[in-house]
Amino acid sequence: MPDSRPLPSVGELRRALDAGELSSVEITEASLERAESIDGSLRAFTGMRSEGARGDAAASDARRVEGKGLSSIDGIPVAIKDNMVMEGEPTTCASRILEGFVSPYTGTAVGKLRAAGAVIVGRTNLDEFAMGSSTEHSCFGATRNPWDLDRAPGGSSGGSAAAVAAGIVPAALGSDTGGSIRQPAAHCGVLGIKPTYGLVSRWGLVAFASSLDQIGVFARDASDAALLLGAIAGHDERDSTSIPEPVPDYRAAQTGDVSDLVIGLPREYFVSDGVDAGVLDAVRAAVAVLEAAGAKVREVSLPHTRYAVATYYLIATAEASSNLARYDGVRYGRRADDPSGLSDMYHRTRSEGFGDEVKRRIMLGTYVLSAGYYDAYYRKAQQVRGLLARDFQGAFRLCDVIATPTCPETAFRLGEKTGDPLAMYLGDIYTVSANLAGIPGVSIPCGQSSGLPVGLQLLGGTLAESTLLRVADAYQRLTDHHEARPTAV
Amino acid sequence: MASLARLTYSEEETARLAADLEAILDYVETLGEVNTEGVRPMEHVLPLETPLREDRAVAAMAPDRAVANAPVAKGFAFVVPKVIDGEEEG
16 A cells, blocks of 8 residues: 555645645645545545546646646645536446436536636545435445544535545535535534535536535635635526625635624524533534634524424425436436336336435425325425524524534444434434525534544525635634544545 | 335335334424414525526537437437337326
């Protein structure tokens, strides 16, 4: 096994590129070598893009020689979650049903990264169709947590989180429908930001629950996240839910000053029942750091919090059952062998192609949308969703940022929850509300509990990414939890 | 229900699925506690109008590329099993 080392942050790589100490080709080779050396045991990737990445890196170096660098991420290796399409590359969603699929086009977020000069080195593992909280529901097998290979990295963007934590890449894209960026970021000890719904175009992101899905970024620190988010954000006429606003300079907003801000602590989130004591201690200590830096702290209330998970699983499964109707063995992916007719083809293609968790959610979604149950389940959930959103509007009249634990516990063991779907769902209690309300959230490392990373979640109002990344950066200037490195790889 | 979703379950799988769904549906019953009288269902998080664009022709994906991923294609068409005569409604 070659003696590979974890890659440093985007900021450090950029300094080395600017100083001529390293080329993009060298950095990209280091990334590919790191993957080669540790990904056999980590399984963060579903596929590497070695030749394409080498070509892109050489092109970046050529631009640099000519003095035509495209952006602050030009030449930086980045990974993308394997539910975002890129022309000429496979997209699997970790599902057998997309076997053999090669995308005829590139999605907007990936296209923007490439246009900025980033080098896409590979596609990362996920729960099938992004449905799950552990990256165990993958046809490629589970991704391992780089802090403890017997534990799950969280999910569904567990491959991206693990790849950044293990230093295979300094940054990666993920998608977050109910916490699928923030929860694995917390469990793997990296930063993960889910932007406001509509900030990043969903064009070219394989749909799971279209009113909740949003693309975001994994990085080591808040300044790197600011650069990456700035590169992928912005209006796109190909996504009709894309927000037509200019993208602010997130990096410029990172002044280190939080003295003008009020941080709200929702009393419903800080309960001892069902929450790891070490997690609560670490989060409280992080809030104390921000308070010492001049932020004001006050209690707020989000009274409908206890209904968020139920609301989320009704809406997400309803939308999923509709979105996944397109996998029928006709236009792409696999088709069952020797179908006896059209109906047999549909049934067997889908039953053989989808995994258990995806089928479970399609069934639940089909049930809650069916005639006679629609009002009791789906419509009721949409009403409670409105109340949850109203809770946040009320809270943000009293504070600028809400601080919570990202998850009630640290990374759990592989297999610990796969037999009990409801137990897996309940772990999403702190993250799903942001998707239901459409607001942004970021998880940053804030220490450890029993040797495993703890995530601090910061939530903001619509389009408050600048404020969230400013607070995250200020915290990281005062602490070094984001510099802790996993020891198992 | 499985047939609506175009999925097939064995007897053993059905029992397992029924138990899982029952536990989940029991849990979501908690929403019944919430008074939602007069609350408008929230269909979307943003107050966006349906965006309109100029009515002009743009290039679509070339047909050969559109069928390139098909399990079975003939020319620029997707090929499926015959659906007439006896085959129940798709």
